Amino acid sequence: MLAPVGAHTALADLEREIAVPGGGPDRLRLVAPPFVPEVRLHLAEDAILWWARMEAAAGRSLPPPYWASVWAGGQALARHLLDHPELAAGRRVLDLAAGSGLVAIAAALAGADRVVANDIDPYAVAAVTVNARANRVDVAATGDDLLDATVPTDLLLAGDVLYEAALAERVLPFLQRAADRGVEVLVGDPDRGHLPPDRLEVVASYPVPTTEPSVDSPVRRVQVLRPR
Numbered sequence: 001m002l003a004p005v006g007a008h009t010a011l012a013d014l015e016r017e018i019a020v021p022g023g024g025p026d027r028l029r030l031v032a033p034p035f036v037p038e039v040r041l042h043l044a045e046d047a048i049l050w051w052a053r054m055e056a057a058a059g060r061s062l063p064p065p066y067w068a069s070v071w072a073g074g075q076a077l078a079r080h081l082l083d084h085p086e087l088a089a090g091r092r093v094l095d096l097a098a099g100s101g102l103v104a105i106a107a108a109l110a111g112a113d114r115v116v117a118n119d120i121d122p123y124a125v126a127a128v129t130v131n132a133r134a135n136r137v138d139v140a141a142t143g144d145d146l147l148d149a150t151v152p153t154d155l156l157l158a159g160d161v162l163y164e165a166a167l168a169e170r171v172l173p174f175l176q177r178a179a180d181r182g183v184e185v186l187v188g189d190p191d192r193g194h195l196p197p198d199r200l201e202v203v204a205s206y207p208v209p210t211t212e213p214s215v216d217s218p219v220r221r222v223q224v225l226r227p228r
């Protein structure tokens, strides 16, 4: 059982991590994702080592730091937005399961009117805040679970969120309900085995260089999809 971490604690932890000088694979570094070099993110060279060090310092379990890596699905979606800024320009955007905030930041750089990044991990909420700051864009970060809610937005973005069966079972109806209300929905997905064969159609496909943990191939084929 994870002890709950408050949003303020997580933000203070990340701000301290960023401020303290020093390098090494268990530290955060401000780097450009390989497929989205316009954006810079505070990422761990080795997220597992960062996690272990932070858990040892905190003396308790912490959620896996997905936000400390860039994911292939998010990179493809962010690339797609920057190459097609008209998708986000002037619109209200929600980035679901935002992790580092890469997709949200790309939407802001593409000219979105208002960007909300949502993730249930308080460290991801904090990462969005420090990463938006590093890229000098406005992104509001929220930590509520929105999957049973109706969120007013024009564009709903979901990068690499279909990575677990139980989560995909909640996310796919959430995306479909939004699409049925007229929200434009875009998903970035490298097919982790939970992509429904018939409910989404491919908009674009990208060869994404990946730095994800536990991935052997240096390039993954990633699709950007939308509900049919």
Ligand SMILES: C[S@@+](CC[C@H](N)C(=O)[O-])C[C@H]1O[C@@H](n2cnc3c(N)ncnc32)[C@H](O)[C@@H]1O
Residues within 6 Å of the ligand: 066, 067, 069, 070, 071, 072, 073, 074, 075, 096, 097, 098, 099, 100, 101, 102, 103, 118, 119, 120, 121, 124, 144, 145, 146, 147, 158, 159, 160, 161, 163, 167
């Ligand atoms: C693989 S990461 C992808 C992060 C980012 N979208 C990207 O592509 O780089 C998946 C993220 O989903 C978040 N997540 C899991 N369940 C969630 C939920 N119910 N609502 C919002 N975020 C969730 C995790 O905390 C994690 O940060």
